[in-house]
Amino acid sequence: MRKIISKSYNLEYNEPKKARLDAFLNDQIADLTRSQLQKFIKDGNVLVNNQPVSKNGSKLTAGDKILVNVPEEEPIKAVPENIPIEVVYEDDDVIVVNKPQGMVVHPAAGHPDKTLVNAILYHCQINDDDVIRPGIVHRIDKDTSGLLMIAKNNLAKQSLMKQLKEKSNLREYLAIVHGNFKEKTGKINAPLGRSKVDRKKQAVVEDGRNAVTHFTVLEQFENYSLLKLKLETGRTHQIRVHMQYIGHPVAGDPLYGPKNTLPGKGQFLHAETLGFVHPRTNKWMEFSIEPPKIFLDTLAQLRR
Numbered sequence: 001m002r003k004i005i006s007k008s009y010n011l012e013y014n015e016p017k018k019a020r021l022d023a024f025l026n027d028q029i030a031d032l033t034r035s036q037l038q039k040f041i042k043d044g045n046v047l048v049n050n051q052p053v054s055k056n057g058s059k060l061t062a063g064d065k066i067l068v069n070v071p072e073e074e075p076i077k078a079v080p081e082n083i084p085i086e087v088v089y090e091d092d093d094v095i096v097v098n099k100p101q102g103m104v105v106h107p108a109a110g111h112p113d114k115t116l117v118n119a120i121l122y123h124c125q126i127n128d129d130d131v132i133r134p135g136i137v138h139r140i141d142k143d144t145s146g147l148l149m150i151a152k153n154n155l156a157k158q159s160l161m162k163q164l165k166e167k168s169n170l171r172e173y174l175a176i177v178h179g180n181f182k183e184k185t186g187k188i189n190a191p192l193g194r195s196k197v198d199r200k201k202q203a204v205v206e207d208g209r210n211a212v213t214h215f216t217v218l219e220q221f222e223n224y225s226l227l228k229l230k231l232e233t234g235r236t237h238q239i240r241v242h243m244q245y246i247g248h249p250v251a252g253d254p255l256y257g258p259k260n261t262l263p264g265k266g267q268f269l270h271a272e273t274l275g276f277v278h279p280r281t282n283k284w285m286e287f288s289i290e291p292p293k294i295f296l297d298t299l300a301q302l303r304r
Helices: 021-028 034-042 116-123 154-166 238-245 293-303
Strands: 005-012 046-048 065-071 086-090 094-099 145-151 170-178 185-189 192-194 202-204 212-220 224-231 269-277 284-288
Touching (some): 021 065, 034 065, 145 154, 154 269, 202 238, 212 238, 224 238
Parallel strands (some): 145 269
Antiparallel strands (some): 005 065, 086 094, 094 145, 170 269, 212 224
C-alpha cells in the first residue's frame, strides 16, 4: 500500500563530529517526539542521502542530507480496554479515579491506547460526542499520580468545566522538590506559555496565560522539601514550570529538573485532594488519596 505523506523535513548535518540520527532529528524537529521520530526511522520514513535508514543510532557525518517523511496519521478514537483502575467515587454523573503514575490520560499521537480513557470506557458508559477525550474536563501529566474527575454525561461535563473556568473547585498536590525554603508559604504568579527556546517545553513568558500556584512547606530535609501546592489556574505543566522558575524544581522531573535527583520513574508530584460541587445535587464533594508507594518510601528515606 502506498504511503500518504502529510509533510516532510529536509535537513543537512554540518557538524565535524559524528552524531546519532535520532538525537540529531530530536534536536532539529520540535513538533515531533523522539519516540515518533524513532518509529519513522524504523518504518523506513527517514532517508539519509536518499537511502532509507532503519537504525536509530546510525551515525551522521558532515554533509549528510536527511529527509524525514511524516506519514498521514490514522484517525485516533478511544476504544474500551480491560485495564484495572482505582475508582474512588462513582455515581450516574461523575467518576473520580486515582490515576497511577505512568498512565496517559487520553489517546494522542504516540499514545493511541492503554490510557485512562480506554480503561474508563471499559468500566462504564460515557455519553459524550468527543471520541478522543470522552468525559475529560482536566488532565494530569503521565508521570503525575492522583485524583481526576471525569464527567459521565453532558450535564456533568458542562458543570465541571464551568467550575474549572471560575476557579471554584479545589485541586491540591503534594510534591518533593529540590532545596529548602526560608518562608513557610508562598504564591507564584507568573504567566505561562510555550518556551521560546525549546518548543517541547512550557516556560514563564511575558505574553503567556495567567498562572497562579500557592505553596505551603510541610517538611524540610537535606537538599529537599515536601510541599503542598494549590492550583488557582490549571495550565500545562504549571506546577513543574513554576517550581523550576523559583529555583525549586520537582524532584525526578525529567523535563524541568536536574539530572542529579531522587531515583524514581518521573516527577514526585501527586494530585492529593480534589473538590467540586456535584453537577446534579449541588453539594460540595471532596476527596483525598495518599501518594503511591514510591513516593511514600522516598519520603521515609528522606526522613531518616
